[in-house]
Structures are given as C-alpha cells and as structure tokens.
Amino acid sequence: xxxxxxxxxxxxxxxxxxxxxxxxxxxxxxxxxxxxxxxxxxxxxxxxxxxxxxxxxxxxxxxxxxxxxxxxxxxxxxxxxxxxxxxxxxxxxxxxxxxxxxxxxxxxxxxxxxxxxxxxxxxxxxxxxxxxxxxxxxxxxxxxxxxxxxxxxxxxxxxxxxxxxxxxxxxxxxxxxxxxxxxxxxxxxxxxxxxxxxxxxxxxxxxxxxxxxxxxxxxxxxxxxxxxxxxxxxxxxxxxxxxxxxxxxxxxxxxxxxxxxxxxx
Numbered sequence: 001x002x003x004x005x006x007x008x009x010x011x012x013x014x015x016x017x018x019x020x021x022x023x024x025x026x027x028x029x030x031x032x033x034x035x036x037x038x039x040x041x042x043x044x045x046x047x048x049x050x051x052x053x054x055x056x057x058x059x060x061x062x063x064x065x066x067x068x069x070x071x072x073x074x075x076x077x078x079x080x081x082x083x084x085x086x087x088x089x090x091x092x093x094x095x096x097x098x099x100x101x102x103x104x105x106x107x108x109x110x111x112x113x114x115x116x117x118x119x120x121x122x123x124x125x126x127x128x129x130x131x132x133x134x135x136x137x138x139x140x141x142x143x144x145x146x147x148x149x150x151x152x153x154x155x156x157x158x159x160x161x162x163x164x165x166x167x168x169x170x171x172x173x174x175x176x177x178x179x180x181x182x183x184x185x186x187x188x189x190x191x192x193x194x195x196x197x198x199x200x201x202x203x204x205x206x207x208x209x210x211x212x213x214x215x216x217x218x219x220x221x222x223x224x225x226x227x228x229x230x231x232x233x234x235x236x237x238x239x240x241x242x243x244x245x246x247x248x249x250x251x252x253x254x255x256x257x258x259x260x261x262x263x264x265x
Contacts, residue, residue, distance in 0.1 A: 119221075203261040
C-alpha cells in the first residue's frame with residue numbers, strides 16, 4: 001500500500017514530502033506533529049531519498065537558482081532542488097539533516113510569499129503577537145522566561161508575514177539548540193517588534209525609528225545564498241513590516257518580569 005505524503009504547514013506554507021523510509025517517516029512525524037496537515041494543497045511536493053552517510057565538506061549551505069528557474073540547496077548532509085510545485089531531495093538519514101533542509105527550503109519559499117523566517121523569539125497575549133529579533137547571544141531564550149503570563153511561541157526562529165490586512169507572526173518548530181517545542185500553528189497579529197538590550201534596572205521600551213528598525217530586521221532574517229532576487233524580496237518584506245509595525249528596543253534584566261512592558265498599549 002502506497003503511503004500518503006507528509007504535509008507540513010509551517011508559517012502558513014504547506015510543503016508535502018514523499019518519505020518511503022519508515023524510520024525517518026516516524027521520526028519526522030513525531031518531531032513536527034503539531035504542524036502536520038491533511039487535505040491541504042501544498043505549495044510543492046518533494047520526493048525524498050535518504051542515505052546512510054553524509055558527504056564531506058564544510059557545514060555552509062549553498063543556495064542558488066539555475067537558468068531554468070530551478071532552486072538548488074546543498075550542504076554535506078543534504079541536497080535538494082525544486083521548481084514550481086515539484087522537487088526532489090537527497091538527505092542523510094537523520095531528522096536533523098531533514099530539519100536543516102526544511103529550514104532552507106522554507107526560508108526561500110517564505111520570501112516568495114511576502115513572509116520571512118526570522119531569528120527571533122516570540123510570545124502572544126490574546127490575538128496579539130510580539131517578536132523579539134536578535135542574533136545568537138542577544139537574549140532571545142532569556143526573554144522567553146521573563147514574559148510570564150504570555151504564551152511563548154518560540155525562542156529562536158519565527159515566521160513574520162508582511163502581506164494581508166495586518167502583519168502577523170507564526171510559530172515554527174525551529175527552537176534553540178536544534179530542539180522543538182509546543183506547537184502553535186495559528187498566526188497572531190504582530191503588535192510590536194522588540195529588539196533586545198540586556199542590562200540592569202526596571203524593564204523599559206524605547207521607540208526606534210523606521211530606518212534603524214529596517215537595518216535590524218534585515219540583520220535578523222534567515223537568508224541563504226546570495227541571489228539578488230531573494231535579497232530584493234527580503235528588503236521588500238522588511239520594509240513592509242517596519243512601516244506597519246512599531247519597533248522598540250526592550251531593556252531588561254536577567255530576573256525581571258517583562259510581560260507588562262511588552263504587552264503595554
């Protein structure tokens with residue numbers, strides 16, 4: 001009996017994967033169980049083959065677009081190619097190799113849909129979401145422990161959407177240290193973008209101008225490769241976000257509850 005493809009919808013971007021290896025299918029299903037969807041039309045269907053050994057080389061990801069419009073991505077533990085609604089992948093038999101490929105593919109497809117994967121933590125209160133962009137060491141994981149009473153969506157990577165009636169933030173299964181956490185597959189209206197500034201004293205928010213916010217947002221986008229088309233799309237998404245969402249610098253200490261400051265009107 002032919003197995004149905006696994007469809008993962010992350011950031012409102014459904015991708016379907018044909019996985020014939022039973023062990024990998026089981027591992028992937030468990031890891032992304034909160035993001036599995038049925039009866040959803042995927043953006044693309046990817047045929048996956050798994051290998052027992054990774055190739056040699058460094059850990060950098062190479063992403064490029066061929067003359068025929070096909071996108072390619074390669075790292076020692078995976079290589080994939082896709083064009084339109086079909087693609088193929090060859091992956092080292094590890095859920096972490098699959099995870100790496102999935103991040104690269106989603107980062108590219110997101111920009112094609114006026115969305116962006118962002119190095120950011122996020123939390124929600126009611127229907128409102130709050131994003132905390134930052135590079136490694138900026139305090140993303142720390143701040144998720146300080147927004148007491150708010151729902152933590154992620155501590156490492158989220159998806160921000162610039163299109164539609166209002167910008168939105170989506171959780172992803174991509175947590176820090178290659179982990180995963182509770183699924184929150186629905187989007188939240190993006191109320192604030194808060195860049196992190198660790199220090200001492202009472203928590204406080206300082207408004208920053210749109211130009212400064214644009215630079216900081218661009219620095220935190222998950223980008224792979226140097227394709228001009230992707231860079232242009234990333235800039236378009238970032239501009240839309242900072243034009244429509246107020247941006248602040250959040251000053252906070254290690255043991256201070258910041259929920260009230262974050263969610264203040």
